[in-house]
Amino acid sequence: MAFRLLRLLHLYRRQEEHCLLLFQAALAKRREAEELVRQYQQKLAPAAPPLGYADGEQLRKTWAYRGFIAQQLTLAREQLVAVTHEAEQARTELLAAGRRRKTLEHLQERYAAQVRREQARKEQALLDEAGLRSYWADM
Numbered sequence: 001m002a003f004r005l006l007r008l009l010h011l012y013r014r015q016e017e018h019c020l021l022l023f024q025a026a027l028a029k030r031r032e033a034e035e036l037v038r039q040y041q042q043k044l045a046p047a048a049p050p051l052g053y054a055d056g057e058q059l060r061k062t063w064a065y066r067g068f069i070a071q072q073l074t075l076a077r078e079q080l081v082a083v084t085h086e087a088e089q090a091r092t093e094l095l096a097a098g099r100r101r102k103t104l105e106h107l108q109e110r111y112a113a114q115v116r117r118e119q120a121r122k123e124q125a126l127l128d129e130a131g132l133r134s135y136w137a138d139m
Helices: 006-044 056-138
Strands: none
Touching: 006 056
């Protein structure tokens, strides 16, 4: 008799693999968002008004550019927070899927051990029966 929950175990393994792929995708998105934040921070640092003489138009363009980059940086940080939350959620789902799979694998191991004990008991009963028959035949 086979392990009754074998198909469920296969399903849990596939779910865990799927959760792993989702987690890896979420981590990739998070790395991209971190890189985007880093790029905007690097763009914002040198975008200071020029030293010395600067006319009004140049100052207006510089401040408009800094405002745009600051706004994009804020949006990128918000996206980073959202993607980080998604990654944590995917990680939680992956851990839950792993626990479900491990639970069924443990049950499968216990079932296999029970089957081995039952098989050994039956073999021992056959050996005992053969030994008794041999003993009675010799007498």
